[in-house]
Amino acid sequence: MDRINQLLDAAETRSSDLAATISAIGFDSVAELLFQEIRFRARIDEVAGAGYADTTLVLVHEGHKAEFTVPAAPDGGPGGDLPSVVITQEVGEIVRSLYGPRDLVSAATRTVRWPGAEVAQRELARNPLPDRWAGPPQRILDVLDRRDQLDLGRLAAYYGTDKWGPLHQYTRRYEQHLSPWRDRRVTILEIGVGGYDDPQDGGESLRMWKHYFPRAIVCGVDIVDKRALAEPRMPIFQADQSDRDSLLAVIDEIGRPDVIIDDGSHISAHVIASFEALFPYLRHDGLYFVEDLQTALWPFIFGGNEDDLTSQDHTFGFLKQLVDGLHYEEFMGDSRAAAPTDREVTALHVYHNLAVIEKGTNAEGSPGADAFRTLMNSQSRDDTA
Ligand SMILES: C[S@@+](CC[C@H](N)C(=O)[O-])C[C@H]1O[C@@H](n2cnc3c(N)ncnc32)[C@H](O)[C@@H]1O
Structure with a gap:
């Protein structure tokens, strides 16, 4: 509980203080806590295994990197021949977005890379939008943007x-x-x-x-x-x-x-x-x-x-x-x-x-x-x- 309280406190502090808290807790522990929080809020178990491509979330911070993948295949294996959807974002920004007041939510450091155009076009022709991608990637982005407001x-x-x-x-x-x-x-x-x-x-x-x-x-x-x-x-x-x-x-x-x-x-x-x-x-x-x-x-x-x-x-x-x-x-x-x-x-x-x-x-x-x-x-x- 202490580490979470530290992150909740730090989410409202200056960038240098937030970075100091992340170092004090340790990058790997912070990344693990954030992955758990995102999986929980995204209700990932509901959509995992039903996508057309794996979704990988990559957290980066001062030279550190951690990632977790939501599998597209029901058995947790690789998701067909499409590469992963890759969402990358800086850890401090995610801490603020998840644990800070709503006006601190931001996506300035985020990139979202969809599978290679050729493969994607081929697949899109077979499986038209919109339901095709409305799985883990959208759930994760909703959480990162704090749009996950169910009653x-x-x-x-x-x-x-x-x-x-x-x-x-x-x-x-x-x-x-x-x-x-x-x-x-x-x-x-x-x-x-x-x-x-x-x-x-x-x-x-x-x-x-x-x-x-x-x-x-x-x-x-x-x-x-x-x-x-x-x-x-x-x-x-x-x-x-x-x-x-x-x-x-x-x-x-x-x-x-x-x-x-x-x-x-x-x-x-x-x-x-x-x-x-x-x-x-x-x-x-x-x-x-x-x-x-x-x-x-x-x-x-x-x-x-x-x-x-x-x-x-x-x-x-x-x-x-x-x-x-x-x-x-x-x-x-x-x-x-x-x-x-x-x-x-x-x-x-x-x-x-x-x-x-x-x-x-x-x-x-x-x-x-x-x-x-x-x-x-x-x-x-x-x-x-
Ligand atoms: C109705 S259930 C709680 C349901 C839960 N709040 C929910 O909405 O999902 C009641 C719980 O109270 C616990 N309980 C019963 N007597 C208690 C006591 N004297 N002190 C604390 N908890 C008690 C029971 O073990 C049981 O798990």
Whole structure:
């Protein structure tokens, strides 16, 4: 994670500082990280083996050179008698294009060499454009130019998370809240990697977030050890969401998140414990999502109930008291005790089965309540006199 963080930092620095970072990390390591990132964002596995020529990406930097080839043939062998399509670009420029703010994307050092004209013409005559080349080369160029902007619903379907589909319709809500952050350098923490007891299974939503936020670090937490699924920009930790200390150990590693998503056990006590442990560490202006609220009602598996929907031990009751807390400055009497979140929760959005809690400074004051309190005090003085 350190090397990726270094590259994310360096993407916004002067050319000489960026070059120094590349040397410090080592050209080969940087090239390998960039190849992995490009393969991931280009969803290369989807198009590899179905082209008419191999595609070779060549990275160059201060006399160094590294290349990787996406094979045209399904078995990974050479792609017929056409030479490779060769895309060459300078490493520093690619670092900026992949990890920098969008306005730093550039292709000044790039060349794209298509197969020799004669062979290409012969092949083109047999297989007319446009589908002929719409495979790996175009996908790679889309990534390098940051044109790979699929929406969350498509990404959810592609990576196989149930955040969109027959079970849940969360992605449009996430998009509503998170699309302005898409190009920001954010830290996302999701509780619940997926795959339950199988340490090799899961990671679908983490990959969706990683793709959607090209500059983000997307951290996964699961009670089962899922660290084998970690990828660059996608560290995974083992922690029990009902155990404050194990969650705070994760925060120690990753720093304050900008976005927290609770898609873990969905047991009310765990949802509340995680919120109480993590919300104080959410960045100012951050967002805290709680998925699958309905499970708080379901006795099966989730230990839910409908006995008292205002109970502070029930996810529904817990969320409702946040609404009260939003108005802490307006209360006239002592009907409620102050909560630590009162001054930090600035908005609550509740959708079908999904809650979003905004963090900020909730201290607008209340001239109306102040005036009524003064009136009440003077009335009670009059009554006593
Ligand atoms: C619904 S799945 C997560 C799905 C994933 N977020 C996605 O959208 O693709 C729930 C995960 O939460 C994990 N989990 C269950 N109890 C937990 C706990 N107490 N702490 C952390 N993770 C837990 C399970 O092991 C499981 O992998």
